[in-house]
Amino acid sequence: MTKVSVLGVGTTKFGELWEASPRGLVKEAVNEALTDAGLKIKDIDALFVGNMLSGILGSQENLGALFAEELGAQNMPAFKIEGACASGGLAVHNAVNSLLGGSYKTVLVVGIEKMTDHNPAEIAQALMAGGHDEERAAGVTFPGLYAILARAYIEKFGATEGDLAAVAVKNHYHASLNPKAQFPFEITQDQVLKSAPVAEPLKLLDCSPVSDGAAAIILSSNTKAPNSKKTVHIIASSVATDSLGLKGRKDLTTLEAVVIASQKAYRETGIKPADVDVAEVHDCFTIAEIMACEDLGFFAKGNGAKAVSAGKTRLGTGRLVVNTSGGLKACGHPVGATGVKQLCEIVTQLRGEAGKRQVKGAKIGLTHNVGGSGAVAVVHILGNL
Amino acid sequence: MTKVSVLGVGTTKFGELWEASPRGLVKEAVNEALTDAGLKIKDIDALFVGNMLSGILGSQENLGALFAEELGAQNMPAFKIEGACASGGLAVHNAVNSLLGGSYKTVLVVGIEKMTDHNPAEIAQALMAGGHDEERAAGVTFPGLYAILARAYIEKFGATEGDLAAVAVKNHYHASLNPKAQFPFEITQDQVLKSAPVAEPLKLLDCSPVSDGAAAIILSSNTKAPNSKKTVHIIASSVATDSLGLKGRKDLTTLEAVVIASQKAYRETGIKPADVDVAEVHDCFTIAEIMACEDLGFFAKGNGAKAVSAGKTRLGTGRLVVNTSGGLKACGHPVGATGVKQLCEIVTQLRGEAGKRQVKGAKIGLTHNVGGSGAVAVVHILGNL
Numbered sequence: 001m002t003k004v005s006v007l008g009v010g011t012t013k014f015g016e017l018w019e020a021s022p023r024g025l026v027k028e029a030v031n032e033a034l035t036d037a038g039l040k041i042k043d044i045d046a047l048f049v050g051n052m053l054s055g056i057l058g059s060q061e062n063l064g065a066l067f068a069e070e071l072g073a074q075n076m077p078a079f080k081i082e083g084a085c086a087s088g089g090l091a092v093h094n095a096v097n098s099l100l101g102g103s104y105k106t107v108l109v110v111g112i113e114k115m116t117d118h119n120p121a122e123i124a125q126a127l128m129a130g131g132h133d134e135e136r137a138a139g140v141t142f143p144g145l146y147a148i149l150a151r152a153y154i155e156k157f158g159a160t161e162g163d164l165a166a167v168a169v170k171n172h173y174h175a176s177l178n179p180k181a182q183f184p185f186e187i188t189q190d191q192v193l194k195s196a197p198v199a200e201p202l203k204l205l206d207c208s209p210v211s212d213g214a215a216a217i218i219l220s221s222n223t224k225a226p227n228s229k230k231t232v233h234i235i236a237s238s239v240a241t242d243s244l245g246l247k248g249r250k251d252l253t254t255l256e257a258v259v260i261a262s263q264k265a266y267r268e269t270g271i272k273p274a275d276v277d278v279a280e281v282h283d284c285f286t287i288a289e290i291m292a293c294e295d296l297g298f299f300a301k302g303n304g305a306k307a308v309s310a311g312k313t314r315l316g317t318g319r320l321v322v323n324t325s326g327g328l329k330a331c332g333h334p335v336g337a338t339g340v341k342q343l344c345e346i347v348t349q350l351r352g353e354a355g356k357r358q359v360k361g362a363k364i365g366l367t368h369n370v371g372g373s374g375a376v377a378v379v380h381i382l383g384n385l
Numbered sequence: 386m387t388k389v390s391v392l393g394v395g396t397t398k399f400g401e402l403w404e405a406s407p408r409g410l411v412k413e414a415v416n417e418a419l420t421d422a423g424l425k426i427k428d429i430d431a432l433f434v435g436n437m438l439s440g441i442l443g444s445q446e447n448l449g450a451l452f453a454e455e456l457g458a459q460n461m462p463a464f465k466i467e468g469a470c471a472s473g474g475l476a477v478h479n480a481v482n483s484l485l486g487g488s489y490k491t492v493l494v495v496g497i498e499k500m501t502d503h504n505p506a507e508i509a510q511a512l513m514a515g516g517h518d519e520e521r522a523a524g525v526t527f528p529g530l531y532a533i534l535a536r537a538y539i540e541k542f543g544a545t546e547g548d549l550a551a552v553a554v555k556n557h558y559h560a561s562l563n564p565k566a567q568f569p570f571e572i573t574q575d576q577v578l579k580s581a582p583v584a585e586p587l588k589l590l591d592c593s594p595v596s597d598g599a600a601a602i603i604l605s606s607n608t609k610a611p612n613s614k615k616t617v618h619i620i621a622s623s624v625a626t627d628s629l630g631l632k633g634r635k636d637l638t639t640l641e642a643v644v645i646a647s648q649k650a651y652r653e654t655g656i657k658p659a660d661v662d663v664a665e666v667h668d669c670f671t672i673a674e675i676m677a678c679e680d681l682g683f684f685a686k687g688n689g690a691k692a693v694s695a696g697k698t699r700l701g702t703g704r705l706v707v708n709t710s711g712g713l714k715a716c717g718h719p720v721g722a723t724g725v726k727q728l729c730e731i732v733t734q735l736r737g738e739a740g741k742r743q744v745k746g747a748k749i750g751l752t753h754n755v756g757g758s759g760a761v762a763v764v765h766i767l768g769n770l
């Protein structure tokens with residue numbers, strides 16, 4: 001079983017941060033994580049950067065060296081890891097691997113995306129770099145791809161657009177308790193249902209936003225970190241892929257990569273879905289959270305929509321609480337940062353430091369980060385054990 | 386000490402491969418590596434992709450999932466690793482880490498770049514994504530940056546343009562013995578000196594070309610691989626960074642990242658520079674090979690130009706032979722593939738399978754892969770021990 005300690009976490013506020021630069025966002029998140037860990041940058045052995053769009057939108061690659069220099073760690077081993085919207089989670093996975101093998105003892109993972117400086121058409125097109133070239137050639141974008149999944153799900157299982165809307169309502173409620181969320185306010189089901197259609201059945205408020213932000217986490221192979229009264233461990237880090245485009249999938253109501261990655265993580269740890277107290281899942285669209293809750297084994301296939309709609313994953317009413325941060329929907333989705341932020345939120349929960357959005361007594365947490373329309377999935381299980 | 390077995394290697398021909406697609410190149414290199422290893426794709430646990438420019442030039446990211454699917458390994462864990470022209474070497478580094486930690490037992494690394502479909506100005510601009518934004522804003526490209534290094538070196542150590550040319554002459558000689566090289570023919574020093582000026586003192590034949598190609602290597606934590614009479618091991622994998630732009634450097638006649646990464650590799654293995662029989666170094670420009678030979682400890686600082694010029698690294702006359710493949714200069718430089726191809730060449734040498742370009746009795750080999758103008762360096766030491 002994987003066992004890596006989390007020494008520190010930090011995130012910027014997510015949002016339309018027009019005054020901030022990528023360098024500034026990274027420094028802010030990293031400095032918060034270093035302070036949290038009681039460490040200096042010189043205590044870090046290597047830097048893993050999760051980012052998707054800096055090359056396409058910003059003409060800047062080589063982000064490992066760039067951010068190492070910016071952080072005053074000019075000679076530090078540093079890499080960029082990319083896998084579309086799963087870049088952050090994949091960076092954590094590669095960081096965990098490097099610790100388990102002893103190549104490094106303490107590493108920093110930072111996820112970063114700066115998206116809002118570009119116009120929506122540019123961003124939509126750039127994001128499709130995570131999809132299949134045939135889909136791109138056909139002019140489809142991610143809302144369209146997830147709308148296809150939503151239609152398949154609704155047709156097969158009889159879910160309603162109101163069930164989808166309930167995901168957004170819940171996640172906005174959670175975000176209203178998270179001062180770093182992009183949209184820290186509640187919305188109603190009626191607002192979701194009456195919001196502008198984007199790709200039927202998905203409406204504007206079914207979709208995660210375009211966001212800027214960074215998140216950082218410091219990991220160590222020292223499982224008895226000196227400073228941590230409440231050390232949280234990563235006990236599984238698991239990745240699987242699937243066909244890049246939807247046409248390669250056997251079943252449009254499940255993301256097979258999520259099923260495979262999560263089952264491996266459960267098998268390695270002996271943790272069962274019912275043991276999970278708090279999860280951050282990749283709700284890029286409301287349908288994605290419903291499918292995730294099923295693919296991760298929280299609810300039987302076809303039961304996810306009604307379960308979420310009934311409040312079974314909502315703070316205060318659910319035993320398992322999903323997306324306490326507000327999720328991608330309401331906390332925001334700076335692509336490369338998302339997978340790292342998910343771990344930051346779970347660590348905060350397992351330490352009991354989540355304030356108004358704390359899930360009482362949370363001991364086991366899970367993160368679920370997806371790239372493309374399900375082409376790659378990363379699952380981490382964390383424990384306060 | 387790191388110890389990972391190389392089970393198989395494969396490369397496409399490098400060159401202007403207008404008839405080939407990135408998918409086709411990857412399949413060709415991987416199939417050769419699988420055949421070499423006596424393995425099937427189902428025997429592989431994870432895929433590491435080294436690539437720099439697919440996002441910027443081809444609007445395609447998520448290459449891990451893309452190539453996993455293309456290779457018929459639709460659910461395999463897969464990642465893209467990027468660090469400019471060091472992307473291939475960094476992919477190998479992360480693959481090695483994953484094996485040492487036991488996350489995977491047998492992994493595939495593939496480096497790929499498809500560059501020649503774009504016009505030279507686009508390519509030069511895209512490559513500058515590996516440099517500092519201030520350099521990019523000033524309109525400088527990599528030939529200009531390396532010309533600055535060449536001028537500093539010539540001024541400090543009294544090397545001549547003829548010494549630089551000797552690197553190109555040697556590497557073309559080696560390439561003439563490598564049927565997969567982009568330029569498998571010899572050139573004369575006079576031809577180099579009379580070739581068109583690019584950025585003084587660098588001329589056309591001091592510069593590596595724009596290339597297409599892919600290279601694949603299969604690595605395993607099983608250090609007694611069943612199929613291998615002549616198992617080659619990776620015994621060190623080391624990375625360091627430096628400032629992204631030249632203005633952050635203390636000394637323009639050395640790449641500090643190379644010094645740090647190589648010294649770490651030597652320290653970990655007990656190998657000394659004088660023990661190295663064959664090396665593939667990152668000769669993106671002729672000056673880069675001279676500086677590499679010094680920074681790696683093969684020659685004292687300031688002596689590299691004359692040593693290379695005197696044939697001390699040439700097949701047949703040198704004890705240590707550098708760039709038997711032809712190097713980036715004459716074998717070609719498909720950016721993401723280069724760092725992987727370097728290991729393929731060293732493995733071929735250490736197995737004694739390099740044919741006309743075989744370095745007799747080679748037991749210790751080294752690879753040196755650089756990103757940007759020295760912002761990141763990866764050094765691997767391999768042994769047939």
